[in-house]
Amino acid sequence: MxxxxxxxxxxxxxxxxxxxxxxxxxxxxxxxxxxxxxxxxxxxxxxxxxxxxxxxRRTRIIALLFPAIERGLSGTALEFVTSAAEAARERGYHLVLWPIGNDEVAETRDLLQQRLADGVLVMEVRLDDPRVTLLQQSSTPFTLIGRTAEPAGLDHADIDFDATVREAIDHLVELGHRSIAFLSHSAASQTAGYGPTIRAGESFEKHMADRNLPVVIRHCDDSADAGRATVRELAASQPDLTALVTMNDAATFGAMAELMAHGQRIPEDFSVLSIVSSPKVGAMSHPRLTTMSAPGTELGRLGVASLIERIEGNQTEPLHELIPCRLDAQATTGPGPLADGKLPPREGT
Amino acid sequence: MxxxxxxxxxxxxxxxxxxxxxxxxxxxxxxxxxxxxxxxxxxxxxxxxxxxxxxxRRTRIIALLFPAIERGLSGTALEFVTSAAEAARERGYHLVLWPIGNDEVAETRDLLQQRLADGVLVMEVRLDDPRVTLLQQSSTPFTLIGRTAEPAGLDHADIDFDATVREAIDHLVELGHRSIAFLSHSAASQTAGYGPTIRAGESFEKHMADRNLPVVIRHCDDSADAGRATVRELAASQPDLTALVTMNDAATFGAMAELMAHGQRIPEDFSVLSIVSSPKVGAMSHPRLTTMSAPGTELGRLGVASLIERIEGNQTEPLHELIPCRLDAQATTGPGPLADGKLPPREGT
Missing domain, CATH: 1.10.260.40 (lambda repressor-like DNA-binding domains)
Incomplete structure (x- = not known):
């Protein structure tokens, strides 16, 4: 030797x-x-x-930039992390999570400079994300779970928010609803340019306007109490509302609790459809929540597979993958004011 | 120089x-x-x-052994991670999460041997935990968030399950309940010797027996559907039941949904008290859930502070800290069959 x-x-x-x-x-x-x-x-x-x-410079470690911890971890994010950890393990890599906020660039740089990771997965991507700029300047391969405003040159896998929001609206419109509000993530996430907030909001506006329906969007912190407060405000300002599309699990439960506290029956008086959620979360409510489930598992596998190819220097196609959420029609969506009297209370799934 | x-x-x-x-x-x-x-x-x-x-051998990294990801992350665990990350940052350390299962000893050893971390926090501790044995054989300082069967020689901070369960039972007994079941974590967690399952179960048995009350304990997977199934079984096997102490957030919501689906009014017919939870989670339900909130933030700060003293070789007291959960009496606990008719529906907090 x-x-x-x-x-x-x-x-x-x-x-x-x-x-x-x-x-x-x-x-x-x-x-x-x-x-x-x-x-x-x-x-x-x-x-x-x-x-x-x-x-x-190889440690066989993949670092996940993980600001999710800051505002609570949805079921989707959990599925994603679990799936990414498994996919990494199958290929002989370790996934580790760096719980660093989007703006903590110095801390991110510090960890990158220690060269502790062979590659980086980026979660909770903003349209203009300082972490992406930092990674582009480094030699560390990276993959986005989410995408910036101009992601064409970057490996990324994300939820197809446009297709998801369109299907959510279609589901409610077919049930006879016309006055539908969108309960999104916080105003702070909108200001920060958090991808899901921006993209889902734009799609809601576009698809409601295409149908000549009023556009009502509310930003709401990721907590049940914020969801309750938003429903109180909507009850006063939008009395004709009959349905809510939500993208914020904690707030969704608060919103439903407040609707019930106001004597609204779900789905007889009011329909609720939660996107970027899951049937597991849906089972927590009575009646069982209609959800569109996020492709957390698929995103984890795709992201890790692509990143490892880059790390190992293999020829590989750019990763440009958008996956819509999947509808699971349950008991919180029912016929609205314009429904045919004979319309069954649920669409098939 | x-x-x-x-x-x-x-x-x-x-x-x-x-x-x-x-x-x-x-x-x-x-x-x-x-x-x-x-x-x-x-x-x-x-x-x-x-x-x-x-x-x-210093990287200024603290690794959190983080099997929590396997079965979902409670609000408590999130608070703990957030607080630990902040406490580490204040002292110039980075917290990173290693999402490795309790039994994946080889993977844990592999990461330890790379000497990537100056110290290790251990979550989801079992009474007999192979990760603790591994760490005892290594030279890496570590602190348990939780504790083994014999934790006297080990730095640890944990929930005081005995005091918590006793107060939960007291609250319900004072409200006039006598037929109370405990809805715990999964049977698998019991078999594996997961500390919270074992300790809370033993305390429930002891404190109910001390009051000459029947001991009804059910193990339940951490999902809403499992909570629903458990309530269906209890409705058949324990028809006299009027209250539930739960330690399993996802199952708690499923259990309440199923109680409502059976036409039970909460709290008029049935009381629910969720321990190792939080008021934030409580706000997700209608009526608002009575919780005993876990000291996630305190555990994070205590664990990190103690670990850093060890890493830096400072003289420090052993960490042997048990903290009970804090009662937040809300609307899901009310007078039971033996209540004085004039008893108010809620105790003050």
Whole structure:
């Protein structure tokens, strides 16, 4: 087996220089480093584990930038993380989560510079995201779960918000609803340019306007109490409302609790459809909630698979994948004011 | 400023040896290493970041062993993670999450051996936990959030399940309930020796028996559908039941949905009190749920503070902290069959 002496001799440098090149203890010029690398490759030299991971910059760790923790973790995000962790494990990688906020760029840079991760998955992407800028400047491969305003050049997998919102509206309009509000994430998320808030909001506006229906959108913190407060406000300002599309699990439960507290029967008086949710969450309510479930599992698998191909330097297609949520029509959506009297209370799923 | 040459001269070794000692590229004897360390200390020598972290084995990273992801993340766990991440950041450390199951010892060992973390927080502790055994064999400082069967020699902070369950029973008994069931985590968690399941179950048994009341305990997967199924079974097997203590948020919502589906009014016919939960979760239900909230934030701060003292080698008291959950009496607990007719529907908080 080749030794470090062999590498040094072939590269025409001292053993110390090889050591420095491997470890960064002292600076080594780029040309010298390349010569050492070529010698190592030619000899099949295997330095020990620490030196190897420094040399190859490989740790077999995938870091997930995970600001989700800041505002609670939806069932969707959990499914995504679980699926990503499994997909990584199957390929011999470890997924670790970095619970760092979107704006904590210094902390993100610090962890990146330690070269602890071979690649990075980015969650909770904003249209203009400082973390993406940082990653573009680094040499670390990355994949977005979500997308920026201009994602064409970036590997990304995301929910197809436009198709999802359109189907949600169709479901309610076919049931005879016309006065439908959209309960979204917080105003802060809108201001920050959080992708799901912006894209779902724009789609709701577009598809309601296409049908000549009024556009009512409310931003709401991700808490049940915020959902309750929003319903109180809507009851006063939009008395004709008969249906709610929600994209905010905690607020959805608060909103339904408040509707019931106001004596509204669901779905007889009022319909609720929660998007970017799941049947598991839907089972928590009485009546059982109609949901459109987010493709968390698929996004986790796709993102990790694509990222590992990049890490390993394999030829691979760019990842540009949009997946709509899947409708699970349950008991919180029923006939609205314009429904045919004979319309059954539920559409088939 | 001292250079590596100065360190080498003072320690009486070559510069290469200093480099090897710093980086592990080649083995260096323990005595030589100690001499180099002493010279570095005396000279105040600062190697660059990578060498420094290798030399000191310090990465300023705290790893959270995080199997919680496997079965969903409660509000408590979220509060805990958020608080731990903040506490770490304030002290200049990064918290990272390792989403590894309790039994994936090989993967845990692998990450530990890479020496990526200066210290480890352990969540979801079992009475006999292979991860704890592994950590005891390693040189990495660790703190348990939870505790094993014999935690006396280990730093740990945990919920005081006994005090919590006793107060939950007291609350319901004072309201006039006598036939009370406990809805716990899954049978699998009981078999695996998951601390909260075992300890809360034992306490429920003890405190009900102390009051000469029947002991009814049901294990239930952490899902709304499992909660619904358990209530269907209880309705058949325990028709006299008037109250439920739950420790399983997802199942609690399913249980309440099923009670309502059976025409039971909450709290007029049936009371529900959820422990190891939070008022935020309580706000998701109608009527608003009576909870005992878990001290997630306190546990996060205590665990991180203690761990950092250990990492930095400071003299510190052992961490042996048990904190009870805090009662927030809301609208799902009301007078039971033995209540004085004039008893108000709620106790003050």
């Amino acid at each position: 080749a030794t470090m002496n062999d590498v040094a001799k072939l590269a025409g440098v001292s053993v110390s220089t090889v050591s420095y090149a491997l470890t960064g203890v002292r600076p080594v010029g780029e040309k010298t480093r390349a010569r050492i690398q070529a010698a190592m490759d030619q000899l099949g030299y295997q330095p020990n584990a620490i030196a190897r991971s420094l040399a190859s | 001292a250079t590596m040459n100065d360190v080498a001269k003072l320690a009486g070794v070559s510069v290469s040896t200093v480099s090897y000692a710093l980086t592990g590229v080649r083995p260096v004897g323990e005595k030589t290493r100690a001499r180099i360390q002493a010279a570095m200390d005396q000279l105040g020598y600062q190697p660059n970041a990578i060498a420094r972290s290798l030399a000191s």
